[in-house]
Amino acid sequence: MNSEPASVSPTPNPARPLVALHGVGVQGGGRWLVREISLAVHPGEIVTLIGPNGAGKTTVVKALLGLVPVSEGRIDRPQASRIGYVPQRLTLDPVIPLSVARLVSATRRAPRARIQAALDEAGVGALIDAPVRILSGGEFQRVLLARALLRDPALLVLDEPMQGVDFAGETALYDLLARVRTTRGCAIFMVSHDLHVVMAATDRVICLNGRICCSGSPRAVAELPTFQALFGARAASLALYPHSHHKEPSACDLPSPPADLPEGARSHHG
Amino acid sequence: MDDFLLRALLAGAGVALMAGPLGCFVVWRRMAYFGDTMAHGALLGVALALAVGAPPLVGVLVLALVLSVGLSVLARRRWLSLDTVLGVFAHGALALGLTAVAVMATRIDLLGLLLGDVLAVSWRDVALIGGGVVGVLTVLAVAWRGLLATTLDPDLAQAEGVPTRLLDMVLMGLIAGVVALAMKVVGVLLVTALMVIPAAAARPWARSPESMAVLASVLGLVAVAGGLGVSMAADTPAGPSMVVVALGLFVGGSLGVAGMDQLRQWINKTS
Numbered sequence: 453m454n455s456e457p458a459s460v461s462p463t464p465n466p467a468r469p470l471v472a473l474h475g476v477g478v479q480g481g482g483r484w485l486v487r488e489i490s491l492a493v494h495p496g497e498i499v500t501l502i503g504p505n506g507a508g509k510t511t512v513v514k515a516l517l518g519l520v521p522v523s524e525g526r527i528d529r530p531q532a533s534r535i536g537y538v539p540q541r542l543t544l545d546p547v548i549p550l551s552v553a554r555l556v557s558a559t560r561r562a563p564r565a566r567i568q569a570a571l572d573e574a575g576v577g578a579l580i581d582a583p584v585r586i587l588s589g590g591e592f593q594r595v596l597l598a599r600a601l602l603r604d605p606a607l608l609v610l611d612e613p614m615q616g617v618d619f620a621g622e623t624a625l626y627d628l629l630a631r632v633r634t635t636r637g638c639a640i641f642m643v644s645h646d647l648h649v650v651m652a653a654t655d656r657v658i659c660l661n662g663r664i665c666c667s668g669s670p671r672a673v674a675e676l677p678t679f680q681a682l683f684g685a686r687a688a689s690l691a692l693y694p695h696s697h698h699k700e701p702s703a704c705d706l707p708s709p710p711a712d713l714p715e716g717a718r719s720h721h722g
Numbered sequence: 723m724d725d726f727l728l729r730a731l732l733a734g735a736g737v738a739l740m741a742g743p744l745g746c747f748v749v750w751r752r753m754a755y756f757g758d759t760m761a762h763g764a765l766l767g768v769a770l771a772l773a774v775g776a777p778p779l780v781g782v783l784v785l786a787l788v789l790s791v792g793l794s795v796l797a798r799r800r801w802l803s804l805d806t807v808l809g810v811f812a813h814g815a816l817a818l819g820l821t822a823v824a825v826m827a828t829r830i831d832l833l834g835l836l837l838g839d840v841l842a843v844s845w846r847d848v849a850l851i852g853g854g855v856v857g858v859l860t861v862l863a864v865a866w867r868g869l870l871a872t873t874l875d876p877d878l879a880q881a882e883g884v885p886t887r888l889l890d891m892v893l894m895g896l897i898a899g900v901v902a903l904a905m906k907v908v909g910v911l912l913v914t915a916l917m918v919i920p921a922a923a924a925r926p927w928a929r930s931p932e933s934m935a936v937l938a939s940v941l942g943l944v945a946v947a948g949g950l951g952v953s954m955a956a957d958t959p960a961g962p963s964m965v966v967v968a969l970g971l972f973v974g975g976s977l978g979v980a981g982m983d984q985l986r987q988w989i990n991k992t993s
Contacts, residue, residue, distance in 0.1 A: 550930070
């Protein structure tokens with residue numbers, strides 16, 4: 453594999469990155485899980501890490517969050533208090549009696565009004581007193597998002613946020629993320645193995661397969677041979693015409709945070 | 723009330739108060755077997771402490787520490803499942819303890835260690851347990867939020883700045899401490915029962931983690947008082963009697979909840 457990442461449209465962001473990985477490598481079980489990972493997320497940016505299963509996406513997220521020791525390289529990250537993390541899957545033991553409000557404020561004490569506001573923002577305000585064990589997959593992801601929002605993060609980190617969410621819920625959740633970015637101005641770093649919707653909802657894509665093989669705007673990356681080799685030509689066509697459900701095909705390429713989607717576009721699939 | 727009975731009641735109540743909330747964590751984290759390992763190791767700890775002339779409590783705590791470190795090292799290696807590692811440690815420690823006690827047969831009351839002897843606790847023991855109650859509940863109150871977050875999801879908690887490794891060690895230390903203090907009351911064989919059973923009995927009635935912890939303590943108190951009563955009336959060993967009462971609370975409560983669910987369904991169907 454070409455170890456030199458093929459970078460497209462570098463567009464250097466003048467702002468200081470919120471988090472930056474410099475040549476990071478992580479070892480596990482006597483082999484390299486990922487190597488030579490250099491990436492940065494700037495304020496207000498949505499960056500998506502994509503790659504096939506086993507590419508090391510979750511490893512990169514865990515390294516970024518400081519959850520796994522880094523074997524080489526360096527990471528500049530903000531304080532934990534400025535990061536909101538939505539993990540891939542949280543299997544809560546039903547043996548713990550827990551309400552949604554309690555789960556949302558598990559590490560940070562907050563007045564009920566703020567918990568309610570965070571849940572409202574995530575679209576699950578009605579569930580504040582529900583026991584956690586009755587939540588559906590999509591509701592659970594939104595509750596976890598509310599927990600992250602309650603921290604008023606500068607950086608949201610989401611690891612495969614669409615687990616257990618059906619397609620309609622998925623597009624709604626991506627719309628929600630876009631809205632969160634616009635209203636709060638926080639940066640979003642997210643992981644996905646699913647190209648279909650991701651390409652539409654992101655400013656910058658980073659393709660990972662043990663190493664970073666390419667990165668750039670979704671459209672530019674989709675045309676790269678390295679991307680097509682990794683995901684196939686069909687993936688490229690998906691990326692090039694990502695807006696089968698959105699009416700504005702150019703919205704994803706706007707370098708600045710795009711305006712919220714028109715109501716009609718959302719109701720089209722919601 | 724006779725003096726020895728008052729001491730027994732106070733000692734048992736103290737243990738129940740500590741065991742309630744700690745038992746909840748044992749239940750939530752599926753650490754029941756870990757508690758057993760600690761308890762069985764305590765036997766070896768007592769024997770080793772007596773061999774070198776140290777206080778038994780110190781022996782128990784030191785051994786609990788060694789076991790905790792050994793367990794976390796082996797568990798992280800992942801050659802074997804945690805279940806297997808605990809099985810090796812728990813029974814290994816029990817066998818070593820029994821062997822060590824046999825070597826020093828004249829100096830140790832084996833049955834007292836295994837089953838407890840709450841009617842023989844001294845005022846000094848009661849004071850020690852009282853200190854333990856204050857210490858354990860204070861640490862739990864301070865660390866509660868972090869411990870709970872770590873229990874829900876360690877990665878998420880750590881990403882949100884909770885010192886999860888430290889809290890894991892704190893929890894193991896607290897469990898070891900309660901095992902050491904409760905040994906006199908229920909004995910090493912049944913120490914874990916006094917943590918697990920009241921917590922398990924509290925679960926169906928609890929709406930929040932805190933209410934489950936409080937209720938577990940209350941049920942533990944009932945079990946201790948009831949067990950002592952049974953012991954007095956029927957001349958049964960006190961420690962096992964307490965566990966039997968706790969078991970009764972668990973079975974009764976579970977049946978009650980199941981029955982209420984059935985009744986509710988039946989009412990819904992007929993109305």
